[in-house]
Amino acid sequence: MFITIEPNSQTPIYLQLRRQIVEGIVRGELRPGDPLPSVRQMAVDMGINLHTVNKAYGVLQAEGFVEIFGRRGARVAPAPPRYDEAFLAELRGQLQALYREARSRGVEGELFAALLQEALREAP
Amino acid sequence: MFITIEPNSQTPIYLQLRRQIVEGIVRGELRPGDPLPSVRQMAVDMGINLHTVNKAYGVLQAEGFVEIFGRRGARVAPAPPRYDEAFLAELRGQLQALYREARSRGVEGELFAALLQEALREAP
Amino acid sequence: MFITIEPNSQTPIYLQLRRQIVEGIVRGELRPGDPLPSVRQMAVDMGINLHTVNKAYGVLQAEGFVEIFGRRGARVAPAPPRYDEAFLAELRGQLQALYREARSRGVEGELFAALLQEALREAP
Amino acid sequence: MFITIEPNSQTPIYLQLRRQIVEGIVRGELRPGDPLPSVRQMAVDMGINLHTVNKAYGVLQAEGFVEIFGRRGARVAPAPPRYDEAFLAELRGQLQALYREARSRGVEGELFAALLQEALREAP
DNA sequence: GTGGTCTAGACCACG
DNA sequence: GTGGTCTAGACCACA
Secondary structure (H helix, E strand, O other): OOOOOOOOOOOOHHHHHHHHHHHHHHOOOOOOOOEEOOHHHHHHHHOOOHHHHHHHHHHHHHHOOEEEOHHHOEEEOOOOOOOOHHHHHHHHHHHHHHHHHHHHOOOOHHHHHHHHHHHHHHOO | OOOOOOOOOOOOHHHHHHHHHHHHHHHOOOOOOOEEOOHHHHHHHHOOOHHHHHHHHHHHHHHOOEEEOHHHOEEEOOOOOOOOHHHHHHHHHHHHHHHHHHHHOOOOHHHHHHHHHHHHHHOO | OOOOOOOOOOOOHHHHHHHHHHHHHHOOOOOOOOEEOOHHHHHHHHOOOHHHHHHHHHHHHHHOOEEEOHHHOEEEOOOOOOOOHHHHHHHHHHHHHHHHHHHHOOOOHHHHHHHHHHHHHHOO | OOOOOOOOOOOOHHHHHHHHHHHHHHOOOOOOOOEEOOHHHHHHHHOOOHHHHHHHHHHHHHHOOEEEOHHHOEEEOOOOOOOOHHHHHHHHHHHHHHHHHHHHOOOOHHHHHHHHHHHHHHOO
């Protein structure tokens, strides 16, 4: 499980970290019950601050992707969180916003569909 | 052309403003050459800060949706910007990110497609 | 609404702050929609660090007592959170633990009841 | 006298250990003068750290539940500690805090009383 | 050594 | 001026 951080990215470091851990879980590289590195270890590995890692772990816990056991470290949660109505509504809204942006620059219909296929194909 | 601002939204006000102007152009309510309200006027109308409007106009100019003539006001650009390679790449990336987020919560395949159809249908 | 912090208390500062804000809401001194001081303002008022206030606000948001609107500040939530099954179970467990502690030192039956009455009477 | 440790609990291990020994005394499974396992033995049995057992024993001694005779082992104190003013004040304070937390989530009056009855009934 | 907490100082985007 | 984010350095309780 490799994680890479882009310090100069627009997206905050803690979200980059979160995303990559989530993707590790989705891809099955991280399995339920697997331990995560300690915040200190992860921080030195990534070359970032301890608090930044801590924040990422906190978000993951709040979302239900990992469990945190005080000084006993953190583990991948036994059951990953599923979607609910709120999540679907949020997702729908973001898809809509993206589509509107696309249309405003002339990306419509088949072109949009093709782009989407491309994106999905590369996703896994 | 009505514009409404949600001060308590997550998305910054200047982006809300930008988006609604773009949509006005896409829908044809604002036509090439149409004048935009002055920064001052818009700020007063919306009850928002002058800097905020300025920033939105700046973004719109950078994107090619409007032209700004110093203190002589701003107008809708004669030809709206089209997509280029960079835009498509960006869009593809965002679609991918959205799809990955969706999958991480168990939204896949047909469910995702259905959601997308729904979003597109409501878009116009 | 007065808030006082005991820096040398066992309970973390951010929890002291959280508790006092919650009590302010319960007592009606803070009403739904009322604005909370900015984290910076609160920090200098209390003589504590900005991040500590931020953490308290974050907890209050997660619990549903307050809403946070980015740079627009924080407000008391329109509807305070109610109890659910998990909360009751937790509460029951804590009451039990407390009673066990009491009994282990000889505090039982009527004495415990009297103590409880005393505590409740002073509570509001 | 069985003792079980939950490594993943929120409450520190040394307090779990302390609590279970106290409860053993309250229930009469451990009688005044009974020897406690050596720190080493207990640590091995529970599969926990030696320091942790030591800390628990230290707390029990400070509270007056056990007597420690250097390397000659520890024993249940001849007379268990009784409550004093300080203990009652502490207890009252904790009951109050718990009640306030309860009220903040809408648990009041009869509901609280019912919950308390439930907790007491299950306690022994 | 580990997480939890606190402080301090800094930069940025936003308004 | 405001919150969001990041870094750095520190102390404590726990194991």
